[in-house]
Amino acid sequence: MRVLIPRGGSWGDEVAALVADAGFEPLILPLVRIEPAEDQARLQQILGQLSEGRFDWLVVTSQSTVRVLPRVPSSVQVAAVGSVTAASLRERGVPVAFIPTKQSAAGLVDEWPIREGRVLWPHAVDARPTIAEGLRQHGMQVSEVVAYRTVPVFESGEELVEAAVQSGSLPAMDEESARRQHEQQAAGQDGHDDALTAVEPAETPIDAVLVTSGSVAKQVARLGLAADTRIIAIGEQTAEDCRKYGLRVAGIAQRPSIESLVAALAATAR
Numbered sequence: 001m002r003v004l005i006p007r008g009g010s011w012g013d014e015v016a017a018l019v020a021d022a023g024f025e026p027l028i029l030p031l032v033r034i035e036p037a038e039d040q041a042r043l044q045q046i047l048g049q050l051s052e053g054r055f056d057w058l059v060v061t062s063q064s065t066v067r068v069l070p071r072v073p074s075s076v077q078v079a080a081v082g083s084v085t086a087a088s089l090r091e092r093g094v095p096v097a098f099i100p101t102k103q104s105a106a107g108l109v110d111e112w113p114i115r116e117g118r119v120l121w122p123h124a125v126d127a128r129p130t131i132a133e134g135l136r137q138h139g140m141q142v143s144e145v146v147a148y149r150t151v152p153v154f155e156s157g158e159e160l161v162e163a164a165v166q167s168g169s170l171p172a173m174d175e176e177s178a179r180r181q182h183e184q185q186a187a188g189q190d191g192h193d194d195a196l197t198a199v200e201p202a203e204t205p206i207d208a209v210l211v212t213s214g215s216v217a218k219q220v221a222r223l224g225l226a227a228d229t230r231i232i233a234i235g236e237q238t239a240e241d242c243r244k245y246g247l248r249v250a251g252i253a254q255r256p257s258i259e260s261l262v263a264a265l266a267a268t269a270r
Contacts, residue, residue, distance in 0.1 A: 002027055003026050003208045005027065032153060033152075037148055039146065046145040053075045061123060061127070062085060065147045066092060068147050068148065081104065081105060081108050084257055105128065109131060109134030110134075112134070123145075124146070124150055128237075152219055206223075206226075208250070210261055211247070214244075217244075218241075220245075221245035221246055235252065251265060
């Protein structure tokens with residue numbers, strides 16, 4: 001079974017090793033990349049307030065946020081959405097005071113331990129408002145700021161297909177398929193959100209895809225994979241995002257970790 005890993009770097013390499021150990025064929029094709037927040041002045045202003053200890057709590061919901069954090073004073077308690085994020089914080093020397101049992105945004109809100117104080121939540125530009133709205137309902141004063149952006153690696157469907165073919169995740173198109181794609185592009189149908197239907201789904205040699213976020217799900221949907229491709233989501237929220245983009249979810253990791261993600265993949269194979 002060939003498994004598409006749509007993120008690269010050390011994360012992709014580690015996942016690929018686990019996938020191979022589980023007896024499957026890993027294929028790394030990064031579909032998204034992390035970019036700095038556009039409003040750096042606003043971000044640096046808020047992070048400066050964090051360094052000065054002007055918040056009671058810092059809520060961190062991704063490893064990408066950890067990379068932009070300044071020194072966090074000991075007077076600020078830190079909440080991490082899950083064990084992976086918490087591990088990244090500790091590697092930076094930041095103690096973690098709270099991790100919800102249910103490791104998700106909804107779980108963090110449901111299990112939030114206090115009912116007053118100032119909270120800073122740095123997040124992705126397209127983050128859902130679950131945490132901000134939930135903590136405000138608990139009586140917290142929430143400040144939020146965009147810390148980074150997740151953007152597609154390929155700006156057009158043509159670029160994505162070319163990279164997929166070169167990596168082996170999609171077959172080279174025959175003359176008829178290439179003609180159809182050219183007609184779609186000429187008609188203005190090769191937009192950012194369009195599925196890549198020029199490749200016949202039945203020809204796509206991908207059996208499963210590991211999806212870790214809504215932004216990844218959106219790019220996976222553009223590949224136009226076969227309907228029976230197994231989509232494995234890293235959590236319930238990501239599974240919901242997958243369904244929103246028309247992907248059929250075959251498995252959901254019990255915990256937001258790469259080990260649990262690969263375990264969910266193996267479970268679908270059994």
